[in-house]
Amino acid sequence: MTDASELQVHLLDERDWIGATEVCHLCRIELTAVVELADLGIVSPRGYAPEQWQLPATELPRLRTVGRLMRDLGVNVSGAALAVELLEEQHHLERRLRRLERLVHENGSY
Amino acid sequence: MEYRDYYKILGVERTATADEIKKSYRRLARKYHPDVSKEKDAESRFKEVQEAYEVLKDPEKRAAYDQLGSNWKQGEQFRPPPDWASGFEFRGGPRAGGRPGAGARYGGAAEDVFEDEGFSDFFSSLFGGAGAGGPFASAGGRRSRTGRDHHAGIDIDLQEAFAGTTRTLELKRPKLKSDGTLDLEPHTVKVTIPAGVAEKQLIRLAGQGEPAPNGGRAGDLYLEVHIRPDRLFHLEGRDVTLTLPVAPWEAALGGPVKVPTLAGAVEMNIPAGAQSGQKLRLRGRGLPGQPAGDQYVQLKVVLPQANSSEARALYEEMRRKLAFDPRADLVR
Numbered sequence: 001m002t003d004a005s006e007l008q009v010h011l012l013d014e015r016d017w018i019g020a021t022e023v024c025h026l027c028r029i030e031l032t033a034v035v036e037l038a039d040l041g042i043v044s045p046r047g048y049a050p051e052q053w054q055l056p057a058t059e060l061p062r063l064r065t066v067g068r069l070m071r072d073l074g075v076n077v078s079g080a081a082l083a084v085e086l087l088e089e090q091h092h093l094e095r096r097l098r099r100l101e102r103l104v105h106e107n108g109s110y
Numbered sequence: 111m112e113y114r115d116y117y118k119i120l121g122v123e124r125t126a127t128a129d130e131i132k133k134s135y136r137r138l139a140r141k142y143h144p145d146v147s148k149e150k151d152a153e154s155r156f157k158e159v160q161e162a163y164e165v166l167k168d169p170e171k172r173a174a175y176d177q178l179g180s181n182w183k184q185g186e187q188f189r190p191p192p193d194w195a196s197g198f199e200f201r202g203g204p205r206a207g208g209r210p211g212a213g214a215r216y217g218g219a220a221e222d223v224f225e226d227e228g229f230s231d232f233f234s235s236l237f238g239g240a241g242a243g244g245p246f247a248s249a250g251g252r253r254s255r256t257g258r259d260h261h262a263g264i265d266i267d268l269q270e271a272f273a274g275t276t277r278t279l280e281l282k283r284p285k286l287k288s289d290g291t292l293d294l295e296p297h298t299v300k301v302t303i304p305a306g307v308a309e310k311q312l313i314r315l316a317g318q319g320e321p322a323p324n325g326g327r328a329g330d331l332y333l334e335v336h337i338r339p340d341r342l343f344h345l346e347g348r349d350v351t352l353t354l355p356v357a358p359w360e361a362a363l364g365g366p367v368k369v370p371t372l373a374g375a376v377e378m379n380i381p382a383g384a385q386s387g388q389k390l391r392l393r394g395r396g397l398p399g400q401p402a403g404d405q406y407v408q409l410k411v412v413l414p415q416a417n418s419s420e421a422r423a424l425y426e427e428m429r430r431k432l433a434f435d436p437r438a439d440l441v442r
Contacts (some may be wrong), residue, residue: 006300009333015400017235026259026332059308061334065145071137072160087145095254099344103353103410 012057020053021046026060029067036077037066042084062088111231113188116162116175124180128167135163161229171237180442191233242320257320257329264313264333266303267341268350272397273373274305282329301333306398308348309337340369348403349396351389355412356380371395378407384409 045053071081120134142156166172282294319329343350364382396403416422
């Protein structure tokens with residue numbers, strides 16, 4: 001094991017846009033699936049021809065989830081898109097629930 | 111190393127058909143997939159299931175695996191017999207198909223659990239792959255002359271997301287062994303996570319993925335940030351919400367109160383006549399960014415207990431002097 005060296009990092013945020021080819025590589029997903037996901041409103045690319053699209057870096061996590069669900073569970077694009085939306089909604093509701101439970105726990109009632 | 115009973119892991123008989131194996135894999139993948147599962151050990155179970163399916167779905171690997179015999183028990187100490195797989199084609203190079211999608215890490219605290227981490231030593235000893243980039247790594251999606259990107263999750267506290275933090279990560283990079291297979295060599299790196307990182311945001315570490323074949327560009331390492339729930343603040347995007355207990359007279363009369371923020375306590379003015387549940391905004395006091403998030407302060411009026419004669423007298427006086435009926439709109 002070598003000594004720890006300090007690395008330069010780049011935080012991908014709303015200002016970062018990534019080319020469709022790179023997105024497909026990163027998310028292990030076909031371009032046709034990205035096009036379908038755009039039609040479904042799951043991603044919001046900019047540009048004209050899909051090969052030249054750019055997508056916001058903030059959408060990479062959900063695209064990677066779509067890719068995983070398609071590969072691992074054998075669902076199609078529409079199914080994976082629906083699952084991702086439901087998972088995100090579930091995640092959001094769980095966070096709210098945790099917060100409300102904490103309030104109830106701290107105060108007896110709210 | 112321990113023997114892995116791939117049939118037992120997938121819950122099928124040794125005589126199972128390809129279709130039965132596939133069905134069982136689908137069922138277990140759905141049950142343990144880290145993106146959807148609530149099981150405690152979902153990730154490790156999912157990797158086991160993937161590994162088992164990787165072998166049993168491939169007729170050659172399955173045949174080679176079956177050669178080991180059926181007397182082995184799951185967990186039993188194992189060493190492959192010499193030349194055990196001679197006559198099979200899978201040694202010596204990548205095969206189409208490769209590993210099924212590698213398991214993602216969601217939840218857990220370790221920073222060094224990588225999505226593209228390889229299968230078990232048992233698998234490697236039999237089929238030659240040793241994790242990401244091994245002979246069985248997926249050829250799909252690999253760009254020519256560029257190493258594969260690696261992905262990992264990283265858990266941080268809200269305060270660390272606000273102020274930035276550093277982490278020492280243990281990474282593994284493939285190294286060619288003398289027998290032509292790849293081994294994973296650990297090395298540690300220190301990563302500075304900038305202030306203002308948000309939930310699910312990606313951090314790119316250029317060149318820290320898989321080395322490229324033939325001297326091309328190495329892949330990148332992507333870290334997906336997960337912010338642990340905080341005791342005081344509820345995070346929503348870049349905004350945070352804090353519930354602030356206030357006394358009835360602070361709400362009624364207004365005035366300055368001290369409020370915790372991510373950057374430390376600040377003084378905030380409560381407007382006169384504020385109600386429990388009312389939200390006040392401290393602009394720009396959420397997570398840093400372009401633009402920075404806000405902090406919302408939700409007031410919660412807390413009543414003092416009438417547990418002394420003086421306190422009871424004060425409540426009695428309010429009852430006599432204040433024409434106040436909180437149920438006026440409900441009961442007429």
